[in-house]
Amino acid sequence: MFVGGGDGPDVGQPGGERRDTAGPETGSPDIGRPRILPYSWIIGQDDARTALELSFIEPRIGGVLISGQRGTAKSTVARSFNLMTTGNLPVTLPINATDDRIVGTLDVPALLEGRWAERESLLEEAGSRKVLYVDEVNLLDDHIVNLLLDVVSTGQLVVAHAATERRVEVSFQLVGTMNPEEGSLRPQLLDRFGLLVEMVTETDIDVRALILERVLEFDQVCRTGPTKAYRLALRADRRRKDQLKGARVMITDGAVVLPDAVRVQCARVAAAIGAVGHRGDVTLARAALAFAARRGADVATAEDIRAVARFVLPHRRGAISRGGSATWSEADDATVSKALGDDG
Known part of the structure; x- marks a missing residue:
């Protein structure tokens, strides 16, 4: 079980506020409140953790889909892992996003000033930051799914405005979460996720009690600022990140053999x-x-x-x-x- 909420605001963050907690390289805490639970404070659910780590080590695997009931912290683990490995929360595709926001649109204020300018699309931003996170991916409209399938399969995003058109090379890991009780995912998109993990509600009372302890401890950090235990958790995150980066280098360098x-x-x-x-x-x-x-x-x-x-x-x-x-x-x-x- 992962500590945190899979639906709505993250645990310990009233209103879902997201504040800085670590720099992208050093991971050292700042004086602000944390954005999300440290990865090392996540309890159990080894399958989801393993899948995310494997996709980071070998990006050609093709991303991860986490499926589970509401409240099992699906979104928390995805965001926490991304924060640990990149220093940023992932680019998120809302289920109500418009086509213009997804593929890009003109910058109207700049046009009114006589300047040609475009607003960066969510997919271009995901290409720059290498991860696109989609919560409730099974609830996306079909035409949005078609856009995603086209970009994922071709590695290109076509941005067209009036008489102009440009093609942008984009590549990103697709990380999605869904509650199967709310509907299934189209087989064409399901097949594009390299790994699938099922998350379930923890039934062991001792583990549930430990989850509660971590949630309350994180609540305290959000109210009063970083504690010694929280800073130690960030250090543990940095160590895990270094280990995963080392494994990724092994794959990139061809140092692992498949007989x-x-x-x-x-x-x-x-x-x-x-x-x-x-x-x-x-x-x-x-x-x-x-x-x-x-x-x-x-x-x-x-x-x-x-x-x-x-x-x-x-x-x-x-x-x-x-x-x-x-x-x-x-x-x-x-x-x-x-x-x-x-x-x-």
Whole structure:
């Protein structure tokens, strides 16, 4: 369970106010109030945390979709992770955003002054900051989904005003959150998320009590300013960021190897689960390499495949396009084990 609210303002921030807490490089706290809970204060939910870290280590994985009930802190973990790794909250696409805000529009005040100028679009801003966050992504209008699909698939944004048109190269990680009780996500967009994670309500009383303790402690920080424990949390965030950056360098430098036998296992596992197309095979290999780098290894193994399959493959089955579930089960774990050649 992640501490924080998945719907509405972030926990400990009345009215959803967002204030500076760390610089983009040093991560050292300033005298203002925090914008969001430190990443190291997040409790449990290892799957969501792992998926976000893998997508950071290997951006070609293609982003993360976090699905869960309301109040499970889906948005908090996504924003907290982005703040830790970049020093900024992510560029956010509101579900009520207009086309002009998404793809760009003319700067009317500048035009009235006789100057030609354009307002930067949300997608261009996301390209500059490398992440686009979409809360309640399953509630986006179809034409907005089509815009996203076009940009994600082509890497280009077409900005047209009157008789002018320009093409902008944009590339960003797509991070989305949704409550499946409020509707499903179009299969075409679902397939564009490299990893899928399900978040559930914590049922262990001791863990719930610890979550409450962290929430109240963060409330106190928001009221009175940084405490010793809060500053220690920021230091822990900096250490984790450095570890993840080191793993990312390993991937960028080609320092992690995918042996031929493991490559074949990726294809075998994807086929056994029933993945449609080949994107699942490719993403499975990239995620396995990232998982190996995350643990500091220079060779990906079958165990890395086993660790990431439940994030990569559940939303790629043919049944999804027919309204099937993207839930991962113990039977799926058994299928993966059999495909990997485990005895029994």
